[in-house]
Amino acid sequence: MRSLNMAIEALANIIIANKEKLTEIDAAIGDADHGINMARGFEAVRAKVAANTNDDIGAVLKMVGVTLISTVGGASGPLYGTAFMRAALAAQGKKTVDGELAEKMFAAAIAGIKERGKAVRGEKTMLDALEPAYDALTQGLASRKSLAECLEMASSAALAGVEYTKTIIATKGRASYLGERSLGHQDAGATSSYLMLTVLAEIAQNLGREE
Ligand code: ADP
Numbered sequence: 001m002r003s004l005n006m007a008i009e010a011l012a013n014i015i016i017a018n019k020e021k022l023t024e025i026d027a028a029i030g031d032a033d034h035g036i037n038m039a040r041g042f043e044a045v046r047a048k049v050a051a052n053t054n055d056d057i058g059a060v061l062k063m064v065g066v067t068l069i070s071t072v073g074g075a076s077g078p079l080y081g082t083a084f085m086r087a088a089l090a091a092q093g094k095k096t097v098d099g100e101l102a103e104k105m106f107a108a109a110i111a112g113i114k115e116r117g118k119a120v121r122g123e124k125t126m127l128d129a130l131e132p133a134y135d136a137l138t139q140g141l142a143s144r145k146s147l148a149e150c151l152e153m154a155s156s157a158a159l160a161g162v163e164y165t166k167t168i169i170a171t172k173g174r175a176s177y178l179g180e181r182s183l184g185h186q187d188a189g190a191t192s193s194y195l196m197l198t199v200l201a202e203i204a205q206n207l208g209r210e211e
């Protein structure tokens with residue numbers, strides 16, 4: 001439970017620490033609130049997790065999802081909320097995460113975002129960080145790398161995905177109103193996804209060292 005709570009806190013901390021940066025990115029091609037939205041949601045998550053005594057990963061991720069849906073305004077709340085709720089379903093009753101479970105949770109999260117947002121890769125959204133990250137994770141697992149290494153690969157792939165969003169036109173979300181003017185700017189949601197993946201990679205590395 002301690003490492004579970006710490007993992008969720010670390011996710012909350014990175015988003016809260018990047019509140020201004022994410023908002024600035026959203027200011028260029030959106031409505032300048034992504035950092036504000038996400039930080040509000042993760043402040044609420046952080047408060048709840050501080051009191052958490054449940055060690056069921058599914059139950060805790062469900063709490064995260066419900067909290068994000070109910071506190072984050074904007075498109076990203078329901079999308080990330082759904083992602084956490086779907087990952088929660090895959091992790092129901094589990095107390096530890098191995099490669100196989102991580103892959104399942106990640107796949108479920110992405111499927112949830114796609115259903116909810118009706119977006120696909122290449123539309124300048126969080127999916128442009130998440131899908132390449134998932135591909136990197138599955139490739140790493142297939143070549144028998146440790147979960148920590150796979151998450152590191154996933155995080156690098158997500159960063160490449162963020163860079164890629166600068167080169168494409170937004171066709172979903174508010175940035176799509178700008179058409180070609182969205183070129184040259186990175187997507188805010190892809191950036192927050194990348195930040196969360198860097199934290200997950202770090203957590204896996206630290207847990208690996210403790211063993
Ligand atoms: P809003 O766009 O309502 O102001 P946010 O600023 O919090 O909400 O979040 C914007 C981010 O949400 C975008 O940068 C993009 O990554 C993501 N997003 C928007 N619409 C979709 C969608 N249909 N599918 C996937 N992601 C989306």
Ligand code: MG
Pocket residue numbers: 026030031032033034074174
């Ligand atoms: Mg916005």
